Amino acid sequence: MKLTILGGGGFRVPLVYGALLTDRAEGRVTEVVLHDLDDSRLYAVARVLDEQAARVPDAPKVTAITDLDEALRGADFIFSAIRVGGLEGRANDERVALAQGVLGQETVGAGGIAYGLRTVPVAVDIARRVARLAPDAWVINFTNPAGLVTEAMSRHLGDRVIGICDSPVGLGRRIARVLGADPKEAWIDYVGLNHLGWVRGLRVAGRDELPRLLADADLLGSFEEGKLFGVDWLQSLGAIPNEYLHYYYFNREAVRAYQQAEKTRGAFLADQQARFYEEMKRPDAAALTAWDRTRAEREATYMAENREAAGAGERDADDLSGGYEKVALALMRAIARDERTTLILNVRNQGTLSVLDTDAVIEVPCLVDANGAHPVAVAPLPEHATGLVCAVKGVEREVLAAAESGSRATAVKAFALHPLVDSVNVARRLVEGYTDVHPGLAYLK
Structure with a gap:
């Protein structure tokens, strides 16, 4: 089985390859193609992968190339982890936003919109090429903003593109661990958008253990989210938010x-x-x-x-292991071998959340099998969460419209409508600032 990694010179690629090295079952990935536009980065990552494979018999063969079409042809799975504009672009996203007194984080607020505006056109081009050159391939998207980019690609690939993120996985793992449960045995009731979701329940053997956690102030304050958000606020919410909601609640x-x-x-x-x-x-x-x-x-x-x-202090050692590579491997195995499993993924809504349309990409538990990822029915969100989800999805739709039309006015609208950008004039200055520093936004007229 052939896996193509777009953004193959990226720093976290060895995590994916390391996960592949643990898979010895029939039907595993035997060929990995790294694609990147930067030869030197490809060379560096290929060296790391070579050392990882040194003591692993029959490790997946690695090839590094810069021709995108060649990388896509014949792929069974395509892992997209590109970064349009590189880390310099991310730093500029932060700098321009902070100069206007708003958040510049790469997936949330102004920074996320800027990143999306320059990434969506590239992601759409990739999706069109996949549809033409590898129509039977499954695309696993980790490119940020993950939900937005997955939705852009889904307009050309349908349900054959699935977005992944390690945040819900890590959150569920921490909650299960503090409750003394095995994360593998727990059902996590998680719903929202990428980097905008809430755990509303954690079931072990049919019993929801989350109320026990919320009622115990000492237990609730003992792990990352308890320290980050504060015990009182989590008890008021009656849920455990994704860590990225800290940018909203404590902006x-x-x-x-x-x-x-x-x-x-x-x-x-x-x-x-x-x-x-x-x-x-x-x-x-x-x-x-x-x-x-x-x-x-x-x-x-x-x-x-x-x-x-x-005032949350240092991260716990158990939270330093990442996890998105394990989600990617589990997803590939479930589809390739029909090894049915449940994963929290970014997929098209298909009626799961009634407040959003069918094609809106959301982040929810999914049953995964050889036919792809199928979102599980979830209870409606409370009004405060519904408001945030609808507002941010509305912003994502404006980003997609701006990327398709090249309309500068629509880009301004996307910034102005975001809950973390508090002024139309600030939105106009953000668009001016971002187009000044990002050549990839020259299409906005």
Whole structure:
């Protein structure tokens, strides 16, 4: 089975390959094609993968190429993890937004809109090529903003594109762990959009254990989300929100923390990864050791500004292991081998949430089999969550419309309608600022 990874020179590709190395079953991935536009990054990542495979018999063969069409042909699965504009683009997204006093995070608020505006046209081009060159392939999208990009691609690929994210997986794992349950045995009632969802229940052997957690202040305050949001607020919500909702519930504090930080997250990662890729140019460098060291630092500093604003302290060691690569592997195995499983995924709504139309991509538990991912029926969201979901989905639709039409006015509308952008004039200045620094937004007229 052939897996093509778009963004194959990306720093987290070794996580995916490491997961593949653990799969020894029949029908596993035997060929991995790395595609990237940057030869030097491809070379660096290929070196890490080579060291990972050194002691693994019959490891999947790795090929690195820069021709997109060649990479797509014959693929059974296509993993999209591209970053249009690179980390420099992410740093610019943050800088322009913070200069206007609004959030510049890469998937939430102004930064997410800017990232989406320059990513959607590229993702749509990829989707069209997949439809032409690999019509039977399944596309697994991790490219951010994941829900928005998955919806853009689904207009050309239908249900053969599925978005993944590690945030719901990590959240469910933490809740199960603090309740003393096996995460593999727990049913997680999670619903929303990507980076905008809530856990409303966690069932073990048919019993919802979440009320027990919400009633125990000490237990609730003992893990990441309890520290980040505060016990009182979680008890008021009656649910555990995805960590990215901290940007909504504590927006002023988050923006202030980002403004006061020595470097934004994007600037930090740009510098950190530049050092890694530069080190990989030395033939004698220990590629896997350097990658492991860099990844540990990256994970430990994840959402550091939010934790500082909340006084949440350092991340727990158990939360530094990522997880999206395991979701990707489980998804591929379920489809390729009809190994039925349940995963929280980004898929078309298909009537699951009545407040959104059929084609809106949402993030919910799905039953996965050889025919793809099928969203599970969920109870309606409470009004406060419905309002946020509908507002942000409306913004995503304006981003898609702007990307399709090239309308600058529609791009302004997308920014202005977002709950975290509080002024039409700010929206206009954001579009001016972003078009000044991003060549990929030159299409907006």
